Amino acid sequence: DAGVIQSPRHEVTEMGQEVTLRCKPISGHDYLFWYRQTMMRGLELLIYFNNNVPIDDSGMPEDRFSAKMPNASFSTLKIQPSEPRDSAVYFCASNRREGVAEAFFGQGTRLTVV
Amino acid sequence: GEDVEQSLFLSVREGDSSVINCTYTDSSSTYLYWYKQEPGAGLQLLTYIFSNMDMKQDQRLTVLLNKKDKHLSLRIADTQTGDSAIYFCAEILSGGATNKLIFGTGTLLAVQP
Numbered sequence: 605d606a607g608v609i610q611s612p613r614h615e616v617t618e619m620g621q622e623v624t625l626r627c628k629p630i631s632g633h634d635y636l637f638w639y640r641q642t643m644m645r646g647l648e649l650l651i652y653f654n655n656n657v658p659i660d661d662s663g664m665p666e667d668r669f670s671a672k673m674p675n676a677s678f679s680t681l682k683i684q685p686s687e688p689r690d691s692a693v694y695f696c697a698s699n700r701r702e703g704v705a706e707a708f709f710g711q712g713t714r715l716t717v718v
Numbered sequence: 719g720e721d722v723e724q725s726l727f728l729s730v731r732e733g734d735s736s737v738i739n740c741t742y743t744d745s746s747s748t749y750l751y752w753y754k755q756e757p758g759a760g761l762q763l764l765t766y767i768f769s770n771m772d773m774k775q776d777q778r779l780t781v782l783l784n785k786k787d788k789h790l791s792l793r794i795a796d797t798q799t800g801d802s803a804i805y806f807c808a809e810i811l812s813g814g815a816t817n818k819l820i821f822g823t824g825t826l827l828a829v830q831p
Contacts, residue, residue, distance in 0.1 A: 646821070647823075654817065
């Protein structure tokens with residue numbers, strides 16, 4: 605397996621534009637997590653899914669953020685409209701809830717909103 | 719609360735030992751983890767400890783767990799410049815369908831040659 609795949613790696617967009625981040629988890633993993641990393645706030649859990657169903661979205665900052673998982677191999681995180689304070693690195697991770705339950709991370713998407 | 723706390727920064731000289739500390743929140747966590755993040759990359763699992771253990775040693779790494787105080791530490795012996803990275807402790811808040819993987823704030827380890 606190629607690991608967790610995120611796209612794009614870098615995104616620069618203007619304030620007010622819609623941004624869509626994409627993630628392909630590892631095959632067979634039934635949990636998928638979206639995190640946001642900034643210098644000020646560290647690594648924040650935004651939302652996570654189990655078997656494509658959102659379990660906890662309490663970390664989503666506001667209504668401008670939405671996430672979907674239409675099938676076991678694909679998830680999106682959308683920001684509409686984007687604001688400069690959304691600039692961060694967004695990570696997707698996946699795992700199976702058994703044994704050590706190691707989480708595997710994608711390389712992240714660095715989002716810059718100007 | 720769900721905050722997992724760590725000190726933000728640690729600087730050591732090459733060859734010295736590094737100790738990174740963490741306090742976590744959920745006493746029912748089955749495993750506690752240390753992840754490493756190198757520049758420009760995602761996090762990778764470095765080591766973990768089962769909650770019924772006090773200590774785990776893995777080559778240069780030693781993990782100590784104090785469940786009473788909810789304190790976790792990572793010791794790196796003979797620290798090398800390649801160990802420079804951000805280190806995160808993590809726990810899973812579990813129960814039912816819950817599998818909430820929570821990370822600490824991260825500790826930036828800078829190794830001086």
